[in-house]
Amino acid sequence: MPDNIRSVGADWQPPSQQAAFRQIMNCFAYPGRLGQLATEAKHGLPLLLATLVDRSNRLADPHRLLDEDEHRRLGASPGSPEMSQFVVQPGAYPPDFQPMLGSLENPEQGATLIVVAERLGTGGSLHLCGPGIDGTATIAVQGVDPSWWQKREQWNASFPLGVDMIVVAGCQVLALPRTTRIDLKGVN
Amino acid sequence: MNPNYELPLDEADYSFGFLDEFAKREVRRTILKAISIPGYQTPYASREMPMGRGFGTGGLQLTLSLIGQDDTLKVIDQGSDDSVNAVNLRHFVELTCPGVNTTERTTEATLIQSRHRIPEVDLTESQVLILQVPYPDPLVVVEPSEAKRKVMHGEGDYSRLLTKLYEDIVQFDEITISHRYPTRINGHYVIDPSPIPRYDVPRLYRSKALILLGAGREKKIYAVPPYTVTEPLAFDDVPFRTEDFRDANGHRRACGRCGATDSFLDELIAEDGSKAWQCSDSDYCNQRLAELAQEVSA
Numbered sequence: 505m506p507d508n509i510r511s512v513g514a515d516w517q518p519p520s521q522q523a524a525f526r527q528i529m530n531c532f533a534y535p536g537r538l539g540q541l542a543t544e545a546k547h548g549l550p551l552l553l554a555t556l557v558d559r560s561n562r563l564a565d566p567h568r569l570l571d572e573d574e575h576r577r578l579g580a581s582p583g584s585p586e587m588s589q590f591v592v593q594p595g596a597y598p599p600d601f602q603p604m605l606g607s608l609e610n611p612e613q614g615a616t617l618i619v620v621a622e623r624l625g626t627g628g629s630l631h632l633c634g635p636g637i638d639g640t641a642t643i644a645v646q647g648v649d650p651s652w653w654q655k656r657e658q659w660n661a662s663f664p665l666g667v668d669m670i671v672v673a674g675c676q677v678l679a680l681p682r683t684t685r686i687d688l689k690g691v692n
Numbered sequence: 693m694n695p696n697y698e699l700p701l702d703e704a705d706y707s708f709g710f711l712d713e714f715a716k717r718e719v720r721r722t723i724l725k726a727i728s729i730p731g732y733q734t735p736y737a738s739r740e741m742p743m744g745r746g747f748g749t750g751g752l753q754l755t756l757s758l759i760g761q762d763d764t765l766k767v768i769d770q771g772s773d774d775s776v777n778a779v780n781l782r783h784f785v786e787l788t789c790p791g792v793n794t795t796e797r798t799t800e801a802t803l804i805q806s807r808h809r810i811p812e813v814d815l816t817e818s819q820v821l822i823l824q825v826p827y828p829d830p831l832v833v834v835e836p837s838e839a840k841r842k843v844m845h846g847e848g849d850y851s852r853l854l855t856k857l858y859e860d861i862v863q864f865d866e867i868t869i870s871h872r873y874p875t876r877i878n879g880h881y882v883i884d885p886s887p888i889p890r891y892d893v894p895r896l897y898r899s900k901a902l903i904l905l906g907a908g909r910e911k912k913i914y915a916v917p918p919y920t921v922t923e924p925l926a927f928d929d930v931p932f933r934t935e936d937f938r939d940a941n942g943h944r945r946a947c948g949r950c951g952a953t954d955s956f957l958d959e960l961i962a963e964d965g966s967k968a969w970q971c972s973d974s975d976y977c978n979q980r981l982a983e984l985a986q987e988v989s990a
Contacts, residue, residue, distance in 0.1 A: 518707065518708060518713055518716075519708075519760065519761070521713070521717075522716075522758075522759075522760045523760060525720050525757075525758075526758065526760065528724070529720070529723060529724065529727070529758075529902075532724050532727045532728060532917075533727055533902040533917055533918055534817070534918060555717070555720070556717065556720065556721055556724070557717075558714055558717050560714070560718070561721075607846075608842075608843065608846030608847065609839070609842040609843055609846055610842070611729050611732060611846070612722075612725040612726075612729065612732065612734045612735070616724070635730050635878050635917040635918075635919065635920040635921075636727075636917040636918050636919055636920070637919060638898075638918075638919045663880065664729050664732060664846060664880065664881075668724065668725070668728040679724075681724075681727060681728035681729075682728050682729065683728065683729075683730060683878065683917075
């Protein structure tokens, strides 16, 4: 787990965030494909958060992956993982919380979980299918506890309720919207 | 819009893309939720734009939140690059997004903002189609309360909408919806796919490009992700059908300009009352003409 995730100045600039958003949106549109966040920082997490989160959101970071300065720059209200729209968690630890799943009338209020992995492209393979995927897709993820995938399946059992996940490792991102089904047979 | 009008950049210090970064971020968060819940009308705080609501402000806010300096934008209105709405929106983006390229060629564009048509040429994975939507909710014809409609959408309860279609068949022998045809996305939500003709509805099915729909006045954004199953509502014994371009002898009408028999045609009525047909997609028609001219000169 990177213990020093810090932003660089350009992460807070509109052109970087526009480019980052297009990568993230592409990842949501085509789950299983990796996006590359263009930043000179060692880790893409601050740019990812700067692109999506601001003072109108509640952000939970119970493992303090970002330091106080970064949180101050983001300006999001701190919250518990159970009550926040955005939750940042290290993938190495199994999830020990119940995120917001939204309601039947407002499913968009389901949380966005940002899981920090060690590496994408190597490690245990996930087999994916669903909207945005032409047939099936396979993606390798290293450094995410397998219980995340089981929990995710439970959280997303009653569509349209559910959570959307972004896995970030270094400057690479992978999105798993709630409609993406993961074949858990191969996961260990 | 006055062609000599210039935004007072020095005084107001507009940011790239006109919208402030908080507005863009909100639209971006909404887009991600809209993709994650295909067909769900995700609410957002639609900003005031320097044009009237109903003139494509929803699509424009999507475009401005997505666009970057390496993008090439195409704006079309009913298939045409040259109609008033398209020209004004394109001009506005050129004013507020310095450095962005605009084009009339479908194949060159990375972002395509469209009013009421999907381009004839198949879109690719590197393109995003943004449709302007006047009325996003297909249930509004059967249920006036938005709170109740939201429950009906959540439960996937479209029985009253199907009843409406059935009543059409009883009364007129066919479903009388010519555009805005209700379409089910990924087996759950039914959307109003914006006033595209029926001809365009099957082209939502497993589209390679992401399709975003923005309704500025109604403050809703929804999406049809790529490779997603879309089904126009129909009945087993009354299947969905598209516009019929055959003449009285059963021949498919051709475009009077380029001769295409595989495109959506606009019916033009001349002053003497005679009718002519022409491709609705002006870029498609122009490209065909250019190809034909090349063949003749070769």
